[in-house]
Amino acid sequence: MFKIVEKEILAPNIFSMDILAPRVAASAKPGQFVIVIADETGERVPLTICDYDAEKGTVQIVVQSMGSSTKKMAVYEKGDSFKDFVGPLGVPSEFVNEDLEELKKKKILFVAGGVGTAPVYPQVKWLHERGVKVDVIMGAKTKDLVILEDKLRSVADNLYVATDDGSYGFHGLVTNYIEELVNNQGKEYDVCIAIGPMIMMKFVALTTKKLNIKTIVSLNPIMVDGTGMCGACRVTVGNETKFACVDGPEFDGHLVDFDEALKRQGQYKTEEVKKDHKHHE
Numbered sequence: 001m002f003k004i005v006e007k008e009i010l011a012p013n014i015f016s017m018d019i020l021a022p023r024v025a026a027s028a029k030p031g032q033f034v035i036v037i038a039d040e041t042g043e044r045v046p047l048t049i050c051d052y053d054a055e056k057g058t059v060q061i062v063v064q065s066m067g068s069s070t071k072k073m074a075v076y077e078k079g080d081s082f083k084d085f086v087g088p089l090g091v092p093s094e095f096v097n098e099d100l101e102e103l104k105k106k107k108i109l110f111v112a113g114g115v116g117t118a119p120v121y122p123q124v125k126w127l128h129e130r131g132v133k134v135d136v137i138m139g140a141k142t143k144d145l146v147i148l149e150d151k152l153r154s155v156a157d158n159l160y161v162a163t164d165d166g167s168y169g170f171h172g173l174v175t176n177y178i179e180e181l182v183n184n185q186g187k188e189y190d191v192c193i194a195i196g197p198m199i200m201m202k203f204v205a206l207t208t209k210k211l212n213i214k215t216i217v218s219l220n221p222i223m224v225d226g227t228g229m230c231g232a233c234r235v236t237v238g239n240e241t242k243f244a245c246v247d248g249p250e251f252d253g254h255l256v257d258f259d260e261a262l263k264r265q266g267q268y269k270t271e272e273v274k275k276d277h278k279h280h281e
């Protein structure tokens with residue numbers, strides 16, 4: 001069993017939990033994820049790692065309660081335990097194995113959208129701890145949904161916040177902010193790492209293609225086993241079939257077939273809604 005040692009509400013329907021999982025905490029690297037199984041009847045829920053502390057043996061996850069499985073997780077409180085906590089899964093971010101001196105020369109931009117801000121944090125923290133300065137754009141629908149702002153501000157060189165409705169920070173989408181920084185404020189970037197909803201990553205990739213900035217995205221398609229066996233998470237990248245759980249989750253954003261990925265994710269959402277309705281009957 002894996003004990004919840006801390007729980008915090010970050011925004012409406014978004015909460016973080018610190019889970020006691022020393023083995024995962026000791027080996028987790030930026031870019032990786034976990035699969036959580038709440039109880040005997042629980043489904044396997046893939047979740048991004050927001051933070052980890054090898055000394056305390058804890059791993060922090062951030063969950064948005066949307067489907068039936070995450071809604072079930074939301075009722076768990078501090079002191080309760082999950083049945084299983086599998087990970088770390090997936091390939092760590094590319095930069096983890098890059099030469100540090102080369103990395104320091106690069107101008108890196110992170111783009112975090114909504115709940116996708118959670119997996120951006122450990123990446124920026126890892127780089128900050130090694131003296132690599134990066135800029136971060138974070139976008140949310142409204143001020144209420146801006147999460148982890150203080151944590152990110154403490155590790156980012158520059159943090160740019162945008163809201164869709166203009167209730168806080170820059171008024172516009174993250175893609176508008178990328179264009180504002182590059183076209184109007186004279187910023188230059190060699191690499192962009194974008195994590196957020198699939199539709200955001202699609203449009204960030206289109207924007208950075210125009211601006212000629214190499215782009216990495218972290219895909220979160222449907223996952224079932226998380227071990228490369230079931231095929232549920234398959235995505236097309238540069239005309240090749242990849243499994244996000246073992247080949248990813250990070251891929252070259254300019255090569256991902258987003259339209260196919262969005263279509264497959266849409267089918268899944270319909271299933272989740274159906275399941276929810278069944279639940280309420």
Ligand code: NAD
Binds near residue numbers: 113163199203218219
């Ligand atoms: P959201 O819909 O509020 O979007 C966040 C930001 O993305 C917006 O503020 C906007 O700036 C930008 N954006 C959205 N649509 C855009 C478009 N068409 N063009 C340009 N920019 C756009 O985000 P949310 O509701 O927090 O997102 C939830 C989704 O994020 C879920 O579907 C979840 O599965 C996904 N998610 C992905 C990851 C990942 O690893 N990729 C991690 C956590 C959550």
Ligand code: FES
Binds near residue numbers: 232233
């Ligand atoms: Fe089954 Fe990736 S989740 S192959």
